Amino acid sequence: MNLSSVLDNFLSAPVLFFFLGLFAVLVKSDLEVPPAIAKYFSLYLLFDIGIKGGEELFHSGFTPQIIWIIVACICMSVFVPFLAYRILRVKLDPYNAGAIAATYGSVSAVTFATAQAYLATQQIPAGGYMVAGMALMESPAIIVGLFLIRANTKDDGVDEGGSTLGVLKEAFFNGSIILLLGSLVIGYLAGDKGESDLHFFVKDIFKGMLCLYLLDMGLVAGSRMGALKKSGMFLILFGILLPIFNGALGIGISYLLGLSEGDALLFTILCASASYIAVPAAMRMAVPQANMSLLLPLALGVTFPFNIVIGIPTYMVIIQYLFK
Numbered sequence: 425m426n427l428s429s430v431l432d433n434f435l436s437a438p439v440l441f442f443f444l445g446l447f448a449v450l451v452k453s454d455l456e457v458p459p460a461i462a463k464y465f466s467l468y469l470l471f472d473i474g475i476k477g478g479e480e481l482f483h484s485g486f487t488p489q490i491i492w493i494i495v496a497c498i499c500m501s502v503f504v505p506f507l508a509y510r511i512l513r514v515k516l517d518p519y520n521a522g523a524i525a526a527t528y529g530s531v532s533a534v535t536f537a538t539a540q541a542y543l544a545t546q547q548i549p550a551g552g553y554m555v556a557g558m559a560l561m562e563s564p565a566i567i568v569g570l571f572l573i574r575a576n577t578k579d580d581g582v583d584e585g586g587s588t589l590g591v592l593k594e595a596f597f598n599g600s601i602i603l604l605l606g607s608l609v610i611g612y613l614a615g616d617k618g619e620s621d622l623h624f625f626v627k628d629i630f631k632g633m634l635c636l637y638l639l640d641m642g643l644v645a646g647s648r649m650g651a652l653k654k655s656g657m658f659l660i661l662f663g664i665l666l667p668i669f670n671g672a673l674g675i676g677i678s679y680l681l682g683l684s685e686g687d688a689l690l691f692t693i694l695c696a697s698a699s700y701i702a703v704p705a706a707m708r709m710a711v712p713q714a715n716m717s718l719l720l721p722l723a724l725g726v727t728f729p730f731n732i733v734i735g736i737p738t739y740m741v742i743i744q745y746l747f748k
Contacts, residue, residue, distance in 0.1 A: 436541070436542070436545065437631065437635050438538055438541060438631065438634045438635050438638045438732075439538070439638070439732055439733055441635040441636070441638045441639040441642065442638040442639065442641055442642040442645075442729065442732065443642060444639055444642060445638070445639045445640065445641065445642020445643040445644075445645070445646060446642045446643075446645060446646040447642075448642070448643060448646070449642075449643060449646025449647055450646065455643065456643065457636070457639065457640040457643060461640075462637075462640045465633060465636055465637040465640060466637070466701070467603060468633050468637075469533060469534060469537050469633065469634065469637060470533055470603045470604045470607065471603060471607050472537070472607075472626050472630055472633070473533060473536065473537055473540070473555055473558075473604065473607070474555060474559075474603065474604045474605070474606065474607025474608040474610075474611060475607045475608075475610065475611040475618075475622060475626050476540075476552050476555070476611065476626060476627075477552035477553065477554070477555025477556060477607075477608045477611060478552070478555075478607065478608045478609060478610060478611020478612035478613070478614070478618075479552060479611045479612075479614075479615075479618070479619045480551050480552020480553060480555075481552060481553050481556070481608070481611070481612045482611065482612050482614075482615045482616075482619075484551060484552075484553060489681065489682070489683075490551075490553045490556075492681055493553065493554070493557055493681060493683070493687075493691065494553075494556055494557045494560060496557070496677055496681065496691070497557030497558070497560055497561050497691070497694060498557075498560055498561065498564055500529075500561070500670075500673075500674070500677075500694070500695050501529045501530065501531075501560075501561040501562075501564040501565045501568075502529070502564050502565075502568055503529075504525075504528055504529040504565070504670055504695070505522075505525040505526050505528070505529035505565055505568040505569050505572065506525075506568065506572070507666075508521075508524065508525035508528045508529065508662075508666060509521050509522060509525040509569075509572045511662060511666070512524055512525060512662065513576075514658075515658045515659075517713075518572070518573050518576040518577050519573055519577070519711050519713035519714045520713075520714050520715055520718060520719070521572075522569045522570070522572045522573035522576070522711065522714070523569060523573075523703075523704075523707040523711050523714035523719055524714075524718070524719050524722065525568075525569050525572060526565045526566050526568065526569025526570070526699075526703050526706075526707060527565075527569075527698045527699050527700070527703045527704065527707075527719055527722075527723050528565075528666055528667075528670075528698045528723075528727075529561070529564070529565030529568060529569065530561055530562050530565040530566070530698065530699035530702065530703045531558050531561045531562065531694050531697050531698075531699055532697035532698060532699055532700065532723070532727075532728060532731075533558065533604070533701070534634075534637060534638070534641065534728070535693055535697040535728060535731050535732060535736075536554075536558055536690065536693060536694065536697070537634055538634065538638070538731075538732045538736065539689055539690055539693045539736050540690070541630070541631055541634060542689075542736050542737070542740070543686050543689060543690075546740070548685055548686045548689075548740075549684065549686050550684070550686030550687050550689070550690055551684070551686070551687050554687060554690040554691060554694070555604070555608055556608060557691070557694060558604070558694055559601060559604045559605045559608065561694060562601055562699065562702045562703070563601070565699070565703060566702075566703055566706045566707070569703070569707065570710055570711070573711060601702065638732075641724065641728065644724060645721070645724045645725040645728065645729065646725075648717070648720055648721040648724065648725055649721055649725045652718065652721035652722060652725055652726065659718065659722050659726075660722075660726055662722075663698075663722045663723070663726030663727045663730070664726060664727070664730050667696040667697070667698070667727050667730065667731060667735060668696070668735075670695040670696045671692050671693070671695060671696035671735060671739050673695060674688075674691050674692035674693075674694070674695030674696060674739075675688065675692050675739065675742060675743055675746065677691070677695075678691050678692060678743070679746060679747065685740070685743050685744055685747055688743045688747065689736070689739055689740050689743055692739045692743070693731065693735070693736060693739065696731060696735055696739070697727065697728075697731055698722075698723040698727045698728070699723065700720055700723040700724045700728070704716060704719055704720055704723075707719070
């Protein structure tokens with residue numbers, strides 16, 4: 425493996441800001457990002473990814489390959505929770521296993537954005553239509569996770585704290601999905617004029633905003649790592665090994681679909697990432713029995729840093745080797 429690729433990614437500004445946040449927590453600094461500002465960064469990233477995706481769709485149009493990619497994304501968001509649930513049931517109860525399984529069937533928009541930034545740094549082109557696949561991977565994972573919990577528990581307590589209708593509404597219409605899909609549509613409809621009008625906000629300041637967002641993610645991850653340590657090595661190994669397996673599966677599917685190197689990396693990182701925004705929000709409402717102090721640190725403190733430091737450049741090296 426080309427270690428210089430991993431080192432270049434590790435030394436990129438966004439990744440280093442993530443570790444700056446971890447360091448600040450370690451030394452008990454009073455550095456913090458106000459919740460309202462952190463929310464703004466989240467909104468910006470979803471907006472940016474959606475607009476860019478819409479612009480790319482405007483230029484490329486809908487092709488059979490794009491439709492197949494979207495189908496593949498949905499299939500992975502259904503398959504991964506089933507696989508993850510069977511593994512997690514070795515140590516966890518159905519509630520926690522189902523909630524965490526849904527998290528790993530879903531995606532991380534920030535990991536996706538970091539992969540996009542990596543591709544831009546390496547000057548590797550990628551199509552924006554992958555954003556459509558990302559947006560459609562959230563809801564199926566939540567629904568499958570809830571199905572697994574219901575099918576493996578005797579009581580009907582899954583609905584405590586939220587009706588079935590409310591859970592489905594959260595799955596299909598939560599804020600992150602609405603903003604992502606809405607921005608995608610707007611970027612597509614606005615076309616060349618929208619691309620010109622939003623160029624500075626969408627492209628020129630993107631990396632700076634990503635750096636600040638990852639700084640906040642480092643602070644959050646560092647503050648929640650204590651809960652994960654108490655769970656032992658099983659979950660930590662799960663948070664690393666399952667993404668590796670899913671990433672390998674993503675590379676194989678990308679090869680079969682004939683994707684370009686850049687698109688293959690984005691699809692792979694969608695398969696290998698885990699949600700720590702949309703899915704936890706839905707599971708907190710639908711499954712009060714699930715322990716959020718396990719779910720969030722696992723996705724944010726283990727899988728997320730593994731993907732942005734090691735996963736992205738490693739997957740790219742493998743893709744470049746196989747796709748020659």
